Amino acid sequence: MYKKYNIINYIYRDRWIPRPHSFMIQSPPVLGENALVKRLITPSGSWDIPLIRSSFSREEVDAILSIPIRQLAGDSIIWHFGTDGNYTVKSGYKLGHSIWTINAPSGSSNSGWWNTIWQIKVPPKVKSFLWKACKNWLPTAFNLAGRGVPTEMLCLGCSKRPETTSHALWYCETLKRIRFSCSFTAGPKWRDDVEFKDLFLFYKHVLCVEDVELLCIVWWRIWFMRNRGMHSISGHCLDEVVSWASSYLEDFKSARLVDTSCLVSSSCSNELVTKWTLSPVDTFKVNVDAAIQADKQLVGVGLIVRQSNGLVLVASAQCFTACFSPLVAEAVAILRGLQCAVSCGFYPVVLDSDAKWVVDLINSGNETQAEIGAIVEDILVISKQFNIPISFVPRAANMAAHVLANNGLRSCTDQVWYEEVPHWLESVCCLDSSE
């Protein structure tokens, strides 16, 4: 049905715009008689809005912008994944790819340490920290210099050795007392040029579960104090790291006990879902939502991907120009959520939207000739190919995506966050993850 649109259509000769009667452009051919529709599309794969606005009548502009570019690209979904920079989470790909790689089933040498981190019973932010440390992503002096940031490579604490991750978290001589107060860490006589990941895996292997948990908190605390510039200031503070970490861990565990009992009782009740729920262990959940501002021809899309423990992996607030109906906008949000999940490699994954009509349409399998049909078709291709269930949830269970969509609309730009989310989003996510 949408194949009547094609990027190799002639702008002025073909019937390609969705408007009654002629389906043809009536404005004078300022772009040349033989201009093709693809002339109106930017290299990144979105409508060239300034060009369109300057070349057509207001009514035609609305009609053109109401066509999702997908419809112009024919059957292939390659278009979306490949070139439309508007909504592939481009910079997230690397991150996503690494998540995918390290989550890959057996055969990947990395899967071990990834799973190892996620199984440790410490707060998500500590896991996230450990992950970065293992990936060498902490902005230590050595790592920064390696990324071309003009900076001193030496450790500020001891001024003697390059500040590698292992050095900053463990081997700096200013941390000697901490190493000694962790009686369990009479480990290998490694030096600070050892990869932190190897150090971590070694201790994970030789220590008991409780000691690993404590050690993870200690590392996290050391990094915190290093960032506060406390390395050299006060040996006294450093002395307290281990005792601080063990009481922190105790608090976390007792809070967790309460949490777990709440979870059990709530999952037994048959109440309607009124808030966001954690996805099953070892799965991801994408929440999406759309918002529109019709008078400005703006569409906001919010999407957020969370781990089964509630940790935010990717959040995105997007904004683009189009004259979509609310339902089409919601369908586009779902499509983008799927594309983000697939391109970042989050699997297995489920997707939640609060657009009941759209979700029902998708799950009914009914074909529709309406505007929304082509998008639903794309959604079905991806959700079937990657086995991603799409479910309806009430707005109250979709607040983070809702807030993101509105933020996208307000800020008129595309924003993406990885793990570290802005405060306004964090509070919504905390509410979601609490019981």
Ligand SMILES: [Zn+2]
């Ligand atoms: Zn040092």
